[in-house]
Each structure stands twice: as structure tokens, then as C-alpha cells.
Amino acid sequence: MEPDVSIETSSMIRIAILPIGEIPHQTLRDYYSMFHHHHPIPLSSISSFYTEEQKSPFTSLPWDTGSLRFKFILGGSPPGPWEDFQSNRKILAVIGVFHCPLSPDLDSVIEEFDVVCKGYASALVTRCFGFFPCDSQLEDGAKKGGDLRFFPPADRQTQEMHFQTMMQEIAASLLMEFEKYVFQAESSGTILKTPLDLQASLSSEEVIKAKKRRLGRVQKTIGDYCLLAGSPVDANAHYSTALELARLTTDYFWYAGALEGSICALLLCNYLSPFLSFYQIDQIGQNNPALEDEVRCRFNSVILHYKKSFIQENSQRVSPLSFELEANLKLARYLCRRELSKDIVELLTSAADGAKSLIDATDRLVLYVEIARLFGTLGYHRKAAFFSRQVAQLYLQQDNRLAAISALQVLALTTKAYCVQSRASISDNSHNNEVGSRNADSGKMHHQSVVSLFESQWSMLQMVVLREILLSAARAGDPLAAWSAAARLLRSYYPLITPVGQNGLARALANSSERLPSGTRCSDPALPFVRLYSFPQHSSQMDIVKRNPAREDWWAESAPSGPFIYTPFSEGQPNDSSKKELIWIVGEPVQILVELANPCGFNLNVDSIYLSVHSGNLDPFPISIDLPPHSSKVITLSGIPTSVGLVTIPGCTVHCFGVITEHLFRDVDNLLHGAAEGLVLSDPFRSCGSPRLKNISVPNISVVPPLPLLVSHVVGGDGAIILYEGEIRDIYISLANAGTVPVEQAHISLSGKNQDSVLSIPYETLKFVLPLKPGAEVILPVTLKAWKLGLVDLDNASGIMGRQLKDSSSPSLLIHYAGPFTNFEDPPKGSVVPPGRRLVVPLNICVLQGLSFVKAHLLSMEIPAHVGENLPKPVYVENSASKEANVSETKIDLFRGSRGLRFLELELSNPTDDVFEINLSVQLDSTDDKLSIGQDAADYGYPKTRIDRDNSARVLIPLEHFKSPILDGSFFMKDFKPDEAADSRNSSFSEKSVRAELKASVNNLISRIKVRWQSGWDSSGELNIKDAIKAALKTSAMDVLLPDPLTFDFRLVRNNLSHGSNDSRLKGSVLAHNMTPMEILVRNNTMEMIRMSLSITCKDVAGENCIEGTTATVLWSGVLNGIAIEAPPLQESKHSFSLYYLVPGDYTLVATAVIEDADDILRARAKTDSPDEPIFCRSPPFHVRVIGTA
């Protein structure tokens, strides 16, 4: 069995080409390659070398169209047993090749050549070609003559010419030798035997038959030589004779041989073209159905006769089966066209079936190779792969390294059909295209990869093939191939491999890599699986904003337009939304998150992993990582962009198991997609317990020149700023330019919730320091006031303190800044404005619940005044004003009593762990200060109230300052319409406007009450209790703010107190049984004259208050009534009267006035509408203590 058999083989002259002496490997290949151009030598070209000594036996040699076909056997081959049967199997010529510079001694060359030639007894022509001879060698060689031929150094073309001539000469010599042989063969008794005959001839008795047989065989051999000589017509004639003789002598084997030869002759006759082989002719389309049928018919006969020649006795030793199979293959190759696939499949199937009976394993191997080749030609790749695998198995049976290498190579051919090919075998071109297309439409799957996912389901076959590759590579000593096979096996089929098997593969990987030089790259990734996790956008610290040079607020257009997160218009173009743009900056580190998975049962140690960047403008930083069995990890891979341009990151480069591989994200995406559809065995990430990820769209990444980079920190620590509600504090934010470009523009704004908690922003400070050079720093003071916690916040706060508060509710400072408009480093690009940046400085304010306000209510206090003696101070006169004056010192003059003194009581509780001090201050209006001379207009210094932790306290705020003291105060003039009635500008004011004015004045009042607190050293703030005060004041605002139209005062008249030596004891008291002169002072607080009818009631009471209480026990009562008094505006009227007390005890004096002709103002003040209703004014009760005389 021979490789590469075809019908044409019968017409080929075998020439052994043997290296003589020492020849470098590459040079030898070079020399060999020269022969390849010269396998058909046209007869027409050799005529000059041909001399016809006798009349040629090849009578019909086609000199014009014929050719000699050479088949070069590089390195020669040992003679086979079947050379007599088929002359084309003989080595008919030997050409030695030697390299003159390395073999200077021609004698030794000749000697060696002669020795070599002895091994080829069948050789008719021997030549020895010497390349690159020196002059001396040329000379020497000329003397020696013989078979030496020299090719002097020349250019390739000249050498080829020279070479061609030499080959033509050899062809001519061969032709002449063939003639000689034919002459001899016919005359002399050449015995032709085959291994098949050896034993049969012993038993042969019929001599005549044997002679005839010999004749037939000789004729067949002559026919063979005619074929070799390129004369099919002659060959045909001899074959006919041979066929006849063989048929007569039942020499089936030779009959079949002759028939085979005749087929070749037939085809040669038909296609007399020296340069084309038969199949090529067929493919050109010159096929001839009649001829084809004839060939087929004859081959069937050939096969039949080979079968017949099978002899049972020696079937163990030798068999014509291989010739039968060869005939099969020859026919198959001849017919090998798609249209005839059925026939060919049959032929090849029967050939394959016959393979089992072949004795020689090498024969079987050759047969399988040929079958595989033919199936491949036919387009039956799977079948071809199947037989290739058979070949590989046969190689592997041989158990030596060379065979293993062959097995490996053959298996490598099958990988495509089984879809397990190494990525190295997929051309780089398509690879790059795919990368490009992936970037173009990242969302879509590449069709090819989908198909490959489907095909990958033949896992049983694929694993077998990969295992065989691994085995043969290990045996062949090809660690890289072994590594690659193990990697493919592990990566694709880990779910089907037991943990023990996985460990074995891991060991195989490790072992292979030990034999590889460090830094070896392999195109097939092993583990881990790497997928893109996310492309982090710029952190808010270094966000990039497009810059609109035309506008002052150049950042404005880049902000998201509109208040909605979802805009229906953007949904229309899904491409746009999925295609995110990412801008990286030269020199600023970037990060990408990737997820690694190790679904196998061993510990995976990734020596290093880093981003693989094809665009070359990113310096990736490698990291190493350890993945425990069945685990996945998200890791951050970083790098620094080095130059401006686009960046594509197709995957990661991984150094694992000693070999460097590139893991493409696209592959894993496809795999995961396949897993999602159930097409692939398993999702490595899910099997590691990692959740499913949505497809990550790869943004278009471009790198831009350096930009300024502001870095902020809060002076004193970047932690949360913890403030109690209402606390006011200054913080200092330091901004430093960490970039390499100065900041030339900067602007601060606020964003987020609770923006009003930022009380002041230092715009000017920032403007002042521009441009901020690289490395420079500026400190910005910002004043904060903590906001009030809402109910929700309170709930949260009570749950887990401060954990979640800061994120959602804190305001942020937005600082938009940019470098210079033009880029200094790259002036031509100046037209493109470099983008600006945005720095978000989140003010991490954590508001703690501080003092909490529980409730506020208004208290009114009535302390009856004593009708006193002539007190030294004339305070009685200036009633309301003196009250104000007193407050600051003594709060309330108990003796004087107070009427309608109102307090706002605030109940505060302190739920915190701190102690708070409350500092109440009431601010007086500056317009009011003439009434409070000597007072600081700003504050009243109430003593501080301290509230301990978890306690509550009440704070009283006296409201009396707000009562209108007199009616000409401009403050009241301004604010109170009722008092402005005197201006008669607005005499018909309405109730409505009263209310409005009231409201305004209440607000005014409230705004002047400040409750400040202080806690510890540095916490201070203000309670926001405006609403509470407002609510508390709502009902009685008028009483608080407006004075009564009339105020009363009683006084003892002093002049008759002559006897009072024990004054000190009896101070402020009245003696019984004495006429007690008294005065009542009625003050008119309005701007108009009031006439009234005054009554004075004096009651002797047991209770405190005899006026209002119905249950009070009135012991005595007397009334002075009908006193008509007129009080001029803003003045007092005095009415003197005397009382005579009979019984010592406590008495109460009350004055009541009925105002006559009350005007609207008074009515409004009295809250009455009806004009008929009398308007009463009543004084507070005054106490009179009457002491007995004894």
C-alpha cells in the first residue's frame, strides 16, 4: 500500500533524491524545492539529449505531446517486494545532492554516492548534483567526469535554467535506459516474481503454462515501461498481449495488474497533456462520460481479479488485498466529484471495510489517510475527520515520538470538523474583524459564534478528540499543544469531567508549562472565565463635563435636561442609550471591574491578570489572585491611559498555569448567552453561585489630554459632619489641584436636598485664587446650619443611628472647573475645547435629633396688685413702660401686681446624650428703643436654662414687651391699623385688614424671639420654633399685642399718713377706722378723648379674687358709681375718693368704666360688632390690706 496512489501513479518514474555529505537542513530543503518544478518533463524538450542507438521499441512515442512524469522520493526508500509487479514502484534513478562548501573533497563525495547508489539496484541513471562549487572543485569535477554535475553559484533563475537542463538530460538518459531494458526483457529470460508467487511457483507443475505466464508478465512489464516512457499507445499494445496471456494462464494477479496499467494508458491517450494531472482535467470540465464508464468498468474488473487472486494458503503472510484497495482508491480518486459522491462513498466504505483484513498496520494507516483525504475532497468533513482520527489512533499505537507527532498533526486537522479547533488555527484576519464588529454592535451575537455553540454539543466526540490530542502531544513532546488541548478540554467540558479528571487536567497544564519557556503565549484560554462586570463611570469626584465655550456657564448644557429621569425621547434610540461614551484622561488611572470564575474543583492560582489593550494606549496593571474551587470573584483591573485616542478592551490577558493567554469578554458573553438558551453545558458563573448579569454594553472609550483635577477634603476630617438640629457651624473645605493642568475656571453651586442648610458659600474666595496651578490648594469656608429632621428621619434615627441619613438628605457642593481653553501641548487641536470637570463635594451632614420642642402654650398670669403707699418711685405713672423696665431686673414686681402678663411657655426635651443650655433672647426693635433707654436693643439677658440629657424643661418667654406701650410709638403706628385711626386716613378699616395686620405683627413678634442653644464647646444653634409660637399665639394675639384702651391704677394718697410712725411695718396697708383717701388714675391709651362713666367697687373677700369667681364669698361690698370722667388722649385723669374701712381684712378694689360714645377702634378692640353694646373697661383687681388699729 502506498500513499497518494492514483491511476497516474503507474506512469510515474520514481527518482530517489539523496543528500550526500553534510548539508544544512534549510539548504537541503532549498535544493529539494528546486526539484518540485520538474516533475513532468515534456518529451519535446529532451530530444536534444536523446540519441537513438537502435530502433526504439517505443514505436509510437508522442514526441510532441508526451512527457515523462517524475516522482521524487526525497531521502529515498528501501526496495519493496512488489517492484517486479509494478515497475513504477522501482527507484529508476538516483540523484545525489551535495553542498560543495561543506563537502570540499569530491572523492569522498563520489565514494559516498557510490555506496548509497548500491542500495538502489534498480536505478538506471545516477547523478550527483553539487551546488555552489568553488573553482577548484569545478576543475576537479571536470576531470573526474562521471555522474558529477555542478551548479555554479548564480541567481535563482539561472540556476533553475541550469537545473532544468540537467533534468532534461536525466529524462533523456532514462528514456534510453527504458529502451535498453525493453530490448533485454523481450530477449532474455527475465523472471518476474511477486511475493504472491513464491510458494505458488513451487507447486506449479505445468511448465508450458509457467512459460506463458512468464511471457505475459514480461509483456505487462514492458507495458509498464512504455507507460513510464510516456508512450501510452505502445503500452496499450503490450498490455493487450499481457492480458490475453494472463487470462489464458489464469494469472489473475498479473491480469489485474495489466488491466490497471491499461487504464492508465487509456487515460494517457485521452489526455495527452504533459502538465495536467487527470483530476485537474476533470475539474476543468473535460470529462467524458463514455471514458468514465470504461474506466469504471475496467476497474471493477481489476478489483474482481485482485479478489480472485487471493490465495488462502498464504493469506497470513501476503495478500493482494492492498492492491485491491489501492484500485478502489484509484477509482475513487478518479471519480472524486460531488455528483458521484454516492459511488465514491461506496468505494471508500468498502475500502475501509477491507482495512480490517490488512495485515500490515502501515498499510492500514496509509489506507485511512487516503480515505480521509478523499472524503475531505468530497466535502465530507466529518467522515474525513473520523478517518483521520483512525489514522491518529494507528499512529498512537506505534508508541514512538515521531508517530505521536504525526498523530498530533493529523488530529489537529480533525479539530475543525469537531469544532474544537485551537484559536490559533482560526485566522487572525477574521479574528480582528470580529473584534471590530463586536465593538460596532456589542449587543448582538455574532452569528458564527452562535453556530459554534450549537456544534459544541457533540461533547462526547469532542472530548475524545481533545483527549487524544492531549495524549499525543504529551507523547510527542509538544508541551504547547498539550497545554492548549488541556486548556480547551478544561474550559469547555469541565461540567462533564469529574473532579479527579479536572485535577488531572490541571496537573497536565502545570506539567506542560514546566517544559515551556516562561512567557509562552497560547491562543487558547484555560481558566478562569472572565467576564466584564462593569465599566465604572467616573466617580463624582472627577466627572467630566462637556464644555460650551460660548456660554459663561459652560457646564449648563451638559447637565441632564429636564426634571425627569426617564425621558420618552431617549427611549426611541436604544442604540444611543446603550452606547455610552466614556472619557479617560491621559495619566489618570482607570478601573474596570471584571468577574472571574473558577468552576472547577481545584484551587486556581492566577499569577497575573491585566487588561488586554489592542490599541496600545493604556498601561494595564497586573494583579494576581487566588480562586478557591467553585468560586467567583469580582476584581478591579486598572491601568493608566498613556496617549490620546480610542481604547478598545476586548478582554484580559491572563497568566495562569504558566502560560499567557488572552481571555476575550466576547467569548464568555457568547458562552453565557448559550448557557441562557440552554445550548451550552453550563454557565460557569452561575455554577459558582454568582448571579446572572445583564449584558454589559462596552462603551466607546476615548482618551483625552490631561485635565485639571481638583481633589477636595474637609479640613479636620472627611467623616460625616455631625450636627444637632438647628446647629450652625463653619466648615472648611480644602480644594487641591492634583492634575497637571491649571484650573482656570471654577464655579460653585449647590445640589441635592436641604440646600438651604448651606448658609454661605465663598464664591469670591474661589474666584480670587484662579488660576489654580497644579499642586496649589485653596481652603473654602462654608457655613452650615443643620436642618430639622422630618418624621421619617426621626424614625430612622431611632432605629439605627446615623447610618443612612447622610446619603439622601445632605446637600452637595458642585464645583465646575476647567483648564485653559487651548491645549498647550497640542496647539493644532486647539479648535476642540477640552472638556471641563465637575467635582461633587458631598457635605456629609449627619443631623442628630437635638433639643426637641414638645409644645408651646400661652400662659396668662394675673397677680393682683396691692394698692400701695406712696412708693418712692413714680413707676405707677408709666405703667406699661415701667413694666418693661422692670422685667430685666426683677421679672415681675409682685407687689405691683401684673395684669394680663402673658408668658409663652415652651416645653423642650433633650433626648440626646448631651447637655444643652438654652439661651433665650428677645430682640427689641430698634424703633422701640427710646422707650427702653439704657437697654441693649439687641438682647435681653435671660439667664441660661440648662437641660440635662433625657430631661425636659420649660422655658418661659414673657410677651409683655410686645404690647403696645403707648400709641404714638412709630412701631405701632406702622403696624397697627386700629391705632392709626387717628390719622383718619383709614377710618373705615375692615376686620380683614385688622387680621392681616395682626398676622404681620405676630410674625414680627415671633421673629424677634430667638431660642439659641449651646451644647459642649462647639455646638450651638437655634431652635426653630416659629410655627409653635405662632400656633400658641393664634387665639390671643390681640390680647398680647394690643393694650387696653384704658388702664387703671389706684393709689393711696399720702398726705394724711402723719401718724404712721410704724410705717415700715404697715407699708402698703391701710388702717381700719380711718378715712383713707385714694385716687384712681385712668389712663387713656387711645388717641382720642374718651368719656366714661366710672364705677369703683370695693369688696371684702375671703378669696383671692372676688370679681370673677362666682363662688367667692363676698363679705362686704360697696360701690362708688356714676363718676363721669373724661380722659384726654394719651393722658391720665385722676379722680380722688376716700374709703373708710370698718373691719380690717383684705379688700379688693376694682374700677369699671363704661365708655360712652365708643368709636370703631374701641369696638374692634372689645371684639364687639353691635354699636349698642356698651363697652366695658375693667381694671385688674387691686388688693387693699386693711389693718386693725390695735
Added chain:
Amino acid sequence: MIVCVAVVGHQNNPLYIQSFTEADDALKLHHIVHCSLDVVDERVNNPKKSGLTLNETFLGLLYPTENYKVYGYLTNTKVKFILVTTDLDVRDADVRNLRYGIAKFFRRFHAAYVDAVSNPFHVPGKRITSRTFAERVSNIVKSFGLSSAG
């Protein structure tokens, strides 16, 4: 005797392969089924030359190999059914007989397949894992063995 039946998807992905022999020859049968796709592909790609008309789903004998004969059947959705049998001397007329031949077997097999993929939980393109389908197929194979024997 039927030794193996297979369903192969339109991307030449195996959907179902079941052998009916006791011997451990799954790999061999996989190979046979895999190789038969060459022939199916060829017939699909050159329907005229192989004499296949569009309506004909039964592809007939795909190829003989060693001790087996491989028959094929192609649905309109390019799903292939492959049958590997050891009955080497079956006449073509018997094969195409719709009452008891292999063509009949394929019809029934096709019906079983259609029912299997009509399951709303079946993912097209995924391997058929339905036990009902497996049982039904093995019934069809058994009954075929009986009818062809009888």
C-alpha cells in the same frame, strides 16, 4: 435491529441520541451519527443532484458503514432524524414502504418529536430531555423490530 436513533437540530447540533444496544458503543454510534450529517448536508445542499424533491422528507439510505446502515429523515425545519440499523440486506422497496418500512418508522418518530417539542417548557435548540419522548421512541423502536421481524 435498530441500534441507534438520533435527532439532530438544524445547526447540526445533537438533540437526542439513544442507542438500543447493550454494548458500550455509544462513542461509535455518536461517530456514525455525526458522520451521517455529511451526507445529509450534501443532500440538503444539492437537492437536485441527489434526486431529492422538496416534499420528500425521507432521505433513504445515507450510507452503509461497517456493520450498519444509516437512514435519514429531514423535516421542513431542517431537523434531522438518523436511524442506525444492523439490518444490512433490506430491500429498497421495503425501506420506503409506508406500512411497515423504515419510512413508516420515521413518520412515527417525527410525530413523537413534534409532540416533544410542543411542550411549552421545551427550549428549541436544547437537548430533548423528556422522559415521555424517550419512552415513546423506545416503544416505536420496539414495535418496529416486531413488525419487521414479522
